[in-house]
Amino acid sequence: MTTPLLCIRDLHARVADREVLKGINLEVPAGEVHAIMGPNGSGKSSLSHVLAGKPGYTVTRGSVTFKGQDLLALPPEERAREGVFLGFQYPVEIPGVNNAYLLRAALNAARRHRNEPEVDAFDFLTLVKARMQLMRMDESFLSRGVNEGFSGGEKKRNEILQMLVLEPSLAVLDETDSGLDIDALKVVAAGIQTLRSPERAIVLVTHYQRLLDHVTPDRVHVLARGRIVRSGGPELALELERRGYDWLLDDAA
Amino acid sequence: MTQPDTPVSFSERLQRDYDLARAQGARPIVADSLRETSLAKALAAGLPALRDDDWRYARLRPVTAAQWLPAATADEASVIEPLRAALPDALPGFGRVVFVDGHYCASLSVADQSFSGGQLRHAASGAANTRNGEATNALQATTAERFAWLNDLFATDGAQLQVTGQLQLELLFISTITDTAAASYPRLQVQVCADSQLTLVERHLGSGGPTALTNVSVQVHLQSAARLQHYRVQAMARDAVFMDTLLATLDSRANYALTFINQGAATARSSLRLRLQGDNTQLSVHGVSLTDERCNSDTVIQLEHVGRNSRSEQVLRGVANGRSSIGLASRVDVAASAGGADSRQSLKGLIGAAGAEVNLRPQLEINTDEVKASHGATTGSLDDNTLFYLLSRGIDPETARKLLEWAFIGDVMSHIDIAGLRRQVELTTVSQLGNAAALEALL
Numbered sequence: 146m147t148t149p150l151l152c153i154r155d156l157h158a159r160v161a162d163r164e165v166l167k168g169i170n171l172e173v174p175a176g177e178v179h180a181i182m183g184p185n186g187s188g189k190s191s192l193s194h195v196l197a198g199k200p201g202y203t204v205t206r207g208s209v210t211f212k213g214q215d216l217l218a219l220p221p222e223e224r225a226r227e228g229v230f231l232g233f234q235y236p237v238e239i240p241g242v243n244n245a246y247l248l249r250a251a252l253n254a255a256r257r258h259r260n261e262p263e264v265d266a267f268d269f270l271t272l273v274k275a276r277m278q279l280m281r282m283d284e285s286f287l288s289r290g291v292n293e294g295f296s297g298g299e300k301k302r303n304e305i306l307q308m309l310v311l312e313p314s315l316a317v318l319d320e321t322d323s324g325l326d327i328d329a330l331k332v333v334a335a336g337i338q339t340l341r342s343p344e345r346a347i348v349l350v351t352h353y354q355r356l357l358d359h360v361t362p363d364r365v366h367v368l369a370r371g372r373i374v375r376s377g378g379p380e381l382a383l384e385l386e387r388r389g390y391d392w393l394l395d396d397a398a
Numbered sequence: 399m400t401q402p403d404t405p406v407s408f409s410e411r412l413q414r415d416y417d418l419a420r421a422q423g424a425r426p427i428v429a430d431s432l433r434e435t436s437l438a439k440a441l442a443a444g445l446p447a448l449r450d451d452d453w454r455y456a457r458l459r460p461v462t463a464a465q466w467l468p469a470a471t472a473d474e475a476s477v478i479e480p481l482r483a484a485l486p487d488a489l490p491g492f493g494r495v496v497f498v499d500g501h502y503c504a505s506l507s508v509a510d511q512s513f514s515g516g517q518l519r520h521a522a523s524g525a526a527n528t529r530n531g532e533a534t535n536a537l538q539a540t541t542a543e544r545f546a547w548l549n550d551l552f553a554t555d556g557a558q559l560q561v562t563g564q565l566q567l568e569l570l571f572i573s574t575i576t577d578t579a580a581a582s583y584p585r586l587q588v589q590v591c592a593d594s595q596l597t598l599v600e601r602h603l604g605s606g607g608p609t610a611l612t613n614v615s616v617q618v619h620l621q622s623a624a625r626l627q628h629y630r631v632q633a634m635a636r637d638a639v640f641m642d643t644l645l646a647t648l649d650s651r652a653n654y655a656l657t658f659i660n661q662g663a664a665t666a667r668s669s670l671r672l673r674l675q676g677d678n679t680q681l682s683v684h685g686v687s688l689t690d691e692r693c694n695s696d697t698v699i700q701l702e703h704v705g706r707n708s709r710s711e712q713v714l715r716g717v718a719n720g721r722s723s724i725g726l727a728s729r730v731d732v733a734a735s736a737g738g739a740d741s742r743q744s745l746k747g748l749i750g751a752a753g754a755e756v757n758l759r760p761q762l763e764i765n766t767d768e769v770k771a772s773h774g775a776t777t778g779s780l781d782d783n784t785l786f787y788l789l790s791r792g793i794d795p796e797t798a799r800k801l802l803e804w805a806f807i808g809d810v811m812s813h814i815d816i817a818g819l820r821r822q823v824e825l826t827t828v829s830q831l832g833n834a835a836a837l838e839a840l841l
Contacts, residue, residue, distance in 0.1 A: 197790050201781060225792035241808025242801055247791060254792035290805075307791065345826045 148213055149189040150175040150316055150346045156207035158195050167371035168207070173315070176343040180357055180382060181350045183325075184390045189350045190234060192368065193319040196348075197231035198224050203271030211315065225251070226258035233306040234350075239291040239353040243294060243302070247291050248273060248310050273299045279339060281332050297324035299344075302389045303334035311383035314339060322356035334359030354386040367393055402598065408462075412437070415466050416551055422467075427521035427585075428550050438552035440640045443541045452542045455725025455757045457694040460639045460665045464611035469499040469556045469580035475648075477574050482701045489599065489818045492568045499574055499604035500582040506570075506826035515565030515594070521556040521585070527731030537630070542669045542698060545807060546643035549583045549615035556585030561596040561624075561722070566588035570636075573604035573612050573634065581611040588617065590624035590652075599819055600639065601631045606687045612640040620652035622676060625657045629819060633826055636691065640669040650705060658685040660695050660825055661830055670699045673738075674708040681710040684813040688830055698726035704770075705733065707738035713784035714805050716747040719831075725758035736769040748806045750799065800831045 149172040168236050183189050196209065197204050198221035199221050209216040216224060224253070239247070239279040255264040257327050274284065280302050292300050301321050306314050306390070318337070322330055337347060349356060357365075357379065365381040366373045374393050375381065406414070416437060420426070426433060444452035445462065462521035472478055478498060487492060488508065495518060496506035502520040508545055530791050553674070571584035591813045602614065610802040612634065640663040648654055660666055666687075674681055679688055687695040724747065732739045747756030780802050788798035798838060804827070814820035 150824075197786075199786050199790075200527055220795075221786060221789040222798075225790055230754050231790050233460045233787065233790075237781075239784060239802070241785070241805030241811075246795075250793055250797070251791035254794070258792070290808075311791075376828050 149173055149208075150212060151348075152208075154208045154210075156192075156195070156209060157205045158160060158191060158391045159203045160191065160201055164205075165371055166195065167201075169368075169371070169373060171366065173346045173348060176364065177208070177335075178347045178349065178360060179364045179366060180362040180372040181348060181366050181368055182352065182382060182385055184394070185352075187213060187368045188371040191317055191371075193231055193234075193322060193348075193350055196224075196317050197221060197229060199320055216217070216226035217344060219325040223258075224252070225313075226255045228255075230308050230311055230313035230316045231302075232332055234318065234319040234321075234323065236292050236300040236304055238293050238295070240293045242291050243288050245273070245287040249306065251311055251343065259291060273306075273310055276306055280306045280336055283304060288367040298326060301325055301333055302329065302336075305333050309336055311378055312340070312345075312374050314344065315346050317350065319350045320352065322351055331359060335365065354382045357382045365396070369394055409560070411466075412440060412548075412551075417529040419467055419552055427553055427556055433550055434785070436441035436547035440544060440547040440551070442622045443544045443547075446541070446544070448794045449497045450541070452698050455694075455727075456696040457665045461611060461641060462608050464581065464639050465579035466548065466552060466581050466611060468552045469575050469582055469610075470623075471501045471789070472498045472503075472574050474505065478503060481572060482506060486601070486603075486822050487818065488595055489566075489568055489816060490596075492566045492599065494568045494570065495557060496570045496572065497555065497557065497584055498572050499570075499580075502557075502583055503553050512522060516559060516561035516596070518560075518567070519558045521553075521558060522811045527713065528730045537758070538673070540700070543643045543645065543671060545613050545641040545667075546645070549585055549613050551783070552581065552613075553583040553585040553615070556587065559588045559596075559598075561587070561588070561590045561594045564595045566597045568599040568601070571600070571602045571612075571614070573602075573614060573638065574612065575610040576605045579609040581613060581791055582627065584612065584614045586616045587612075588626070589619045590621065590626050592621040594621075594691045595622045595625040599629045599631070599816065601633065602642075602662075603633055605635045605638070608637055608639065611639045611641065612796070614640070616642075616644045618644070618646035619652070620648045620654055622649045622744070623651040625653045626635060626817070629656070629814060629816070630656070630658040631819075631823060632658070632660045632666060632668075634666070636664060637691070638663040638665075640666040642666070644668065644670045644672075646671070647673045647675050648679040648681065648708075651678045652676060654678045655682045655813075656684070657810065658683075659795065659810075659827075660685070660696075660697065661689040661826060662687075663695070664693050666693075666695045668697045670697070671702075672699065672710075673702045673704060674710065675704050677707055679704040679705055679708045681708070682813075683710075683712045683714070683724075684810045685712075685714045686717045686726045686807045686810045687726065688807070688827065689724050690719040690830065691716075692720065693722045694724075695722075698725070701728065701729040701741075702733065702800070703736035703739040703741060704733050706736060708736060708744070709740045712745075713809060714745045715810055716756045716758070717803050717806060718756050719750040719803075720749070721751070721753035723755040723757070725759070727757075727761070729761040730763070730773070732766055732769050732771065733764075734765045737766050739769045739771070741769070741771045741773075743773035745773075745775040746806070747775075748803060749777065749779045750803055766783045794834075799829075803831055805827065812821075
């Protein structure tokens with residue numbers, strides 16, 4: 146049996162005095178898409194944040210192994226360079242730093258980390274423009290400030306664009322589908338499908354089934370009260386859509 | 399000139415230096431009557447005290463420790479000629495006039511002194527030098543401008559610019575004073591006549607030293623419907639002591655866009671007094687102070703809406719690193735006569751390091767009902783969430799911080815409309831922020 150790309154064992158984490166993760170166990174092999182679903186406050190975003198290394202969370206027990214190495218030992222920027230990408234639920238606006246600069250700086254940081262030469266301006270623009278076309282984004286966006294004045298949908302598209310440019314081994318997308326209209330949802334879903342490959346894994350954190358209509362997951366996990374209380378195939382998401390989460394909450398108590 | 403062995407009072411010292419300057423035979427360029435008035439005001443006012451609100455965040459000790467007597471003309475061969483290679487690149491379309499240690503420098507100036515759009519004279523050439531006549535006389539003297547009085551007493555030269563058409567001009571004030579104790583008194587009087595237009599770049603550069611004071615006095619008068627785009631860049635050496643007073647008066651329908659960048663000197667203080675005298679005037683002030691190490695930069699703006707339907711907008715930003723401190727104060731007074739005034743003020747400070755300090759003081763005093771006014775002030779360190787966003791994209795923490803500091807001042811930098819100047823200022827800024835290589839790709 147091959148080692149999974151991501152392996153989470155008995156993960157406990159706190160933010161301030163509150164325990165938000167209470168023993169997560171999860172394995173995500175390369176090539177698979179896993180959906181993490183669950184009610185509000187169940188710990189979905191916390192799990193995403195802990196994987197990306199967001200300050201403020203303290204891991205009190207357990208381990209996270211990524212490509213066989215201890216992910217929790219790495220600072221956030223090194224996790225990113227190793228190939229972990231977090232798609233933010235609420236992408237921040239950074240007026241004064243344009244999208245092109247951020248994308249290129251991020252791409253080159255990862256390339257330097259892999260001892261690859263930095264990408265030159267021409268190749269970079271060729272790559273980004275192709276990805277932007279896929280995401281149906283206007284080229285003028287490159288010279289705009291990062292997420293500055295973007296609508297909610299544009300911000301989410303931008304997250305997926307960054308993901309497509311950086312080509313991470315593991316993408317954790319935190320409620321990337323929230324706030325999207327149907328057309329935008331399809332564009333975002335197409336972007337996610339583009340990244341799908343035997344070498345990569347994708348973790349979709351979501352409330353709803355609707356993204357999963359467009360990106361069929363290999364596995365679905367239900368997170369409640371800081372634990373995974375049920376795992377199954379894509380049919381589990383459909384069942385949740387029908388029955389809600391209440392029937393699972395007793396298991397989590 | 400050596401410091402006296404026994405301490406003397408401010409008034410004793412001022413009187414003594416004033417007499418010494420006269421005795422040294424320096425030909426005064428300021429009319430006797432004005433100098434006597436300024437001396438009397440300065441003696442009466444004394445040096446600022448820290449309990450004075452307008453001076454609370456200024457660092458005054460270096461000013462008193464510095465020499466006040468004016469520097470002599472710099473030697474052409476040994477001082478001025480080597481400067482040539484160090485000057486910033488010329489700005490296309492701009493005439494350039496250079497003053498070195500407060501003296502007009504013909505060999506470095508590349509502008510003819512009479513332009514199609516106006517005329518520049520320097521006071522030492524024999525032009526009478528008073529203040530800007532009625533316009534600035536209308537400003538009741540306040541002690542915030544006391545260092546302008548010292549400039550009146552000791553200035554050795556001064557640029558007088560009268561604009562009667564359209565003009566683009568760069569004025570470089572360079573200090574070369576390093577190992578001698580002496581002061582430099584840059585002095586500039588600008589009058590933009592009715593319906594005329596000036597783009598003015600005013601830069602203060604060069605060395606300083608803990609005993610060398612640079613004390614600037616600038617007066618601006620915009621006649622009716624005159625327009626002035628004024629860029630002020632203070633990029634003195636890191637040990638310089640820099641004092642600065644700017645007084646501006648706007649007649650009806652005049653439009654004044656002031657952008658300032660304070661990024662040098664160990665100790666810097668700017669006192670700006672801006673008076674919207676006429677009806678339908680417009681003023682915008684976009685300013686940035688950047689400090690690091692143990693530097694102090696203090697800016698105090700007093701803005702007076704007097705005429706009707708005047709508009710003002712102020713965007714002030716401060717980024718303090720190291721153990722430095724920044725003061726940014728702006729007081730807006732809307733007079734009873736200033737119905738229809740519209741005044742906006744935004745002050746933001748970014749504390750880039752644990753030992754740094756930013757003090758913002760917005761003030762608004764309104765004496766009429768018919769007015770729109772808004773003001774806001776926030777100081778803090780970088781937003782953790784934004785920083786994490788950059789880290790999560792693989793950017794290293796130091797670059798991420800500098801990137802966000804850069805972004806923080808973006809809404810001021812974007813107001814530099816002269817491409818060449820903007821490039822030069824941005825390069826100096828990224829180098830000051832550190833991590834220049836990573837940030838230069840931004841430009």
